Amino acid sequence: MAAMTVKDIMTRNVITVGPDTSLMDVSKLLLEKRISGIPVVNPDGKLVGIITLSDMLKVLDRIYKWKELEKQDSDLKVSGKFEQEKEKARVKDFMTTEILTLKEEDTLDHVRKKMFVNKVHTLPVVNNDRIVGIVGKRDLVKACF
DSSP states (O other), X not given: OOOOBXXXXXXXXXXXXXXXXXXXXXXXXXXXXXXXXXXXXXXXOBEEEEEEHHHHHHHHHHHHHHHHHHHXXXXXXXXXXXXXXXXXXXHHHHOBOSOOOBOTTOXXXXXXXXXXXXXXXXXXXXXXXXXXXXEEHHHHHHXXX
């Protein structure tokens, strides 16, 4: 029997968003679907980024830092502005554009190493810059145990 590859474990029906999708909508998708990242595609369907829970936390971190500064200086009144930014924020402003990807023929060992070394949870599977699947840590653990 041949060794398993990405093609054997990837999710084929990939949830994607566009660069202009709101972070509020992305947060709902991530929570509802219990996933840690969503590939971002342009109108032509080309992979242009990925938005992850970690990217979303960057927005919250900025808000928290401003709230902490306001505690030290009550004249600062900017955290509300960052709360508004959170509501207006778009995927393109926070997505990761240097995307690590997989090919369908990659081995599971290759996937494991790529995830571990790069500290990522989700890797899109591409063919000619088009998404054909996605592999998350759960998929890898399920296939290996």
